[in-house]
Amino acid sequence: MISIAEHRIDAPRVPAAPASERRPEDLRAEVWRIAGAVVDPEIPALSIADLGVLRDIRVDRGAIEIFITPTYSGCPAMNVIAVEITLALAKSGLGPARVTTVLSPAWTTDWMSQEGRRKLKEYGVAPPQNGGGRRALFGIEQINCPRCDSADTAQIAEFGSTSCKALWRCNSCREPFDYFKCH
């Protein structure tokens, strides 16, 4: 994997079983659970595990390295996410951990979990269409209203309040809504 940035925060000393004494697979699973629960500050309904932003965790003799990938090149949330991961691990008595940003393979909305799509819709954001990718990039998109499920919707703007969203409107219930763009 290709790393572009590293973030390192030393964890405060917390009395707990030293990470090096645990079985690596147990430690990895626990780190995955804790780090994966960190939410995207711009869409707090989604965890980074739901989003597919959390890519990998490596545990080597107690040393933890966490790999995350940005949704968009300019995603301003990456630094915050890295800090939140390190803090969450420190609170659980794990770490120090290194968080590395990787660019390859490039993030795609196809990585968003079903659970993530469900939570997104509940939050009021239309989830990206499955397997959309390139087809949706240039084609006509059919997006259902996340509130009333009506298919009678129209795009207001290609870009929304964050890089990953577009602004749509429902012609049935008249509510505007965000659509998580296919990418």
Add this chain to the structure above:
Amino acid sequence: MESGSIQVTETPLVLFVLRRADDALILGHRLSEWCGVAPAMEEDMALANMGLDLIGQARSLYAYAGEAEAVGHDEDAFAYCRDERAYRNLLLVEQPNGDFAKTMARQFLYAAFAYPYWRAMMGSADAMLSAIAAKSEKEMAYHLRYCAEWIVRLGDGTTTSHARATAAIEELWPFTGELFEVDGVERAAIAEGIGVDLETLRGAWRSSVAEILEKAALKMPADGWMQKGGRNGRHSEHLGHLLAELQYVQRAIPGAIW
């Protein structure tokens, strides 16, 4: 950081990467100038989002240029501590925003190039450039779609919007030749499988530009005299003004962090 400008060790790879990084930063900065003053809220957000994509691409590229140069320059050093002559961006991207039609035309002409460019660069023998390309091509595809829709709306709109779109395309056309310029730096990158032959992208660029201009009822200008020089640090008078604003704080208070 010392005050003043950095001296860049201009190896072929460093120069090759800085060219792309500078394109992205300068165009991203231009788009950011619309923040808060765009014609409508939706377009304000669109321009800021596109600027953010480009500045994100620039950050990855500068970080990689720093790795390739290996003398300790980070992304901020490249962005804030180089003079105009050390910038290697295309003249097209430094052209002032003008009206909304000109900004759209500039973004359209660039995106129609950058989308197939980054797509081709996904096959680069350089793993980092290939990774950056895979992110950038998706972003530029989206920019292209957005701008193409605006070009059609403006060209095929009112008499005023048609006149403004025509003027914008004509004014920017002489800067499009530079997109496909292949010089020693490019040839070295092509030979190593790192870069793509820009000349091979001209056909795709022309046909996608022609298709949209036709839909927009706009004439494709004839290829006349083409302005060059940006790739070698010879810029229009506009870049200096842009950098004065972009670099002011870092130049006034060297090493300031916030």
